[in-house]
Amino acid sequence: MPIKTNNLKFTINLKHIVTLSLTLLLINVITAQEIIEDEKIEAPTEVKVDSTEAFKPRKVDGVAAVVGDFIVLESDIPKERQQLIASGANLDGVTDCQLFGRMLESKLYAHHAIQDSIIVTDAEVRAEVDYTIDQFLQSTNGSMERLVAFYKKEDEKSLREEIFESIKNNKLSGRMQEKVVEEVEITPEEVRQFFNKIPKEQRPTFGTELKVAEIVVDPKVSSEDKQIIIDRLKEYKRDVVENGASFRTKAVLYSDDKESGRSGGSVGTMHRDKPKMVKEFREVAFSMQEGDISDPFETEFGFHILKVEKIRGKEYDVSHILLIPKVSDEALKEARERIDKIRESIVSGDLTFEEAARESSDRKETRVDGGQMINPKTQDYKFELTKMDTELYTQIQSLKDNEVSPVLTETERTGKIKFKILTVTGRIDDHEADYATDYLKIKELALNEKRINAIEKWQEEKIMDTYIKIGEDYKDCDFSSNWLKK
Secondary structure: OEEEEOOHHHHHOOHHHHHHHHHHHOOOOOOOOOOOOOOOOOOOOOOOOOOOOOOOOOOOOOOEEEEEEEEOOHHHHHHHHHHHHHHOOOOOOOOOOHHHHHHHHHHHHHHHHHHHHOOOOOOHHHHHHHHHHHHHHHHHOHHHHHHHHHOOOOOOOHHHHHHHHHHHHHHHHHHHHHHHHHOOOOOOHHHHHHOOOHHHHHOOEOOOOEEEEEEEEEOOOHHHHHHHEEEEEEHHHHHHHHHOOHHHHHHHHOOOOOHHHOOOOOOEEEEEEEOOOOOOHHHHOOOOOOOOOOOOOOOOEEEEEEEEEEEEOOOOEEEEEEEOOOOOHHHHHHHHHHHHHHHHHHHHOOOHHHHHHHHHOOHHHHHHOOEOOOOOOOOOOOOEHOOOOOOHHHHHHHOOEOOOOEEEEEEEEOEEEEEEEEEEEEEEEOEOOOOOOHHHHHHHHHHHHHHHHHHHHHHHHHHHHHHHOOOOHHHOOOOOOOOOOO
């Protein structure tokens, strides 16, 4: 009996495991289209052929589908399932047809990304390969030999090569999807129409939401210590520019941003219209030409030099080296005493939390709003309790409204220490979606629906324009997308 699947919605519902699965999936790439016969195809063997035979169509065993310049092997489907389960995904009720349909979508996106000249640089892919290998090694107690054996590869080199292709095609697929929906916008009237068409009994319910404010105090670094860091960064730049030293190697060896340091300082792709980094970092990067290395500059994270690796229109591939000045014990003590005094002033009623934040907080992003924190997912002031960052939830879960937390120590991933206090400035209990109160959430739901429609339309058109062949064993899958071109 045909198995009904909805490939697009399946992809969206499993979004949090799709990226991992695509990284884990070791795919095979072909450079030209091949015709798959409907009858069962035979196993390939390595045989010598003369020049007249070289370009004849060949039957290849285990090919489940061809999508443009890509193939899906029959062995890829159970491998995909095993690796998803190994990553912690719950695939109860998920059929092979659904997995297969999502794999077809991925190949379709990747194929058209290449046709549209979407670029994924080898440097950014290698960075993710290194990170992925590091993650894999944790499951084998650091044994590369066991890891290679688990993935049935001859050696580390062949494992890296296949992971490289997997990640590159994953990135191509992702960027093609981004391109399809990047210009999709929604008007307030469309949001209103979307909300009004939802039957009242089917309107979503939102959980308890909190508004949270913060005051942050940074330990001060002396001007002498800052200058030492600036001079070191200038020396790194000079060595690269004048002596041909490797920027990537220096990032690996010296950057205090260990996460990007492992990948030669790469912070990925920055887009002019999609702010990703802090203001100072963006301003420096977007003022430079391809191949340039900046002078040292300061952000809230420390001091940087950055290199623009590649520019593609509004997209910049950027690497950096971060150095963080050492904070003395005296500076730490002074910062702790300062935030203790701020807290005492608020608790005693001498200052409101908002006034104290505007006057004394060292976090510029929240200081101007009286310390009010912005939810990075929704870009408003409300945090849904059940979806809140675990660390933040732990810090505020026992606070009553307007109660000031004890002084908390915040250690960033770079090792930089800050002190902060928090308070809950507002609370909205569980409630049915309300157009006025929940406009931003409703807008996001409406925008997502519009994006889904855009993707479905794109798929419809591209499936008809692309060479696609589905193997006989999978023609009983009742796909929601027209992979069989009926």
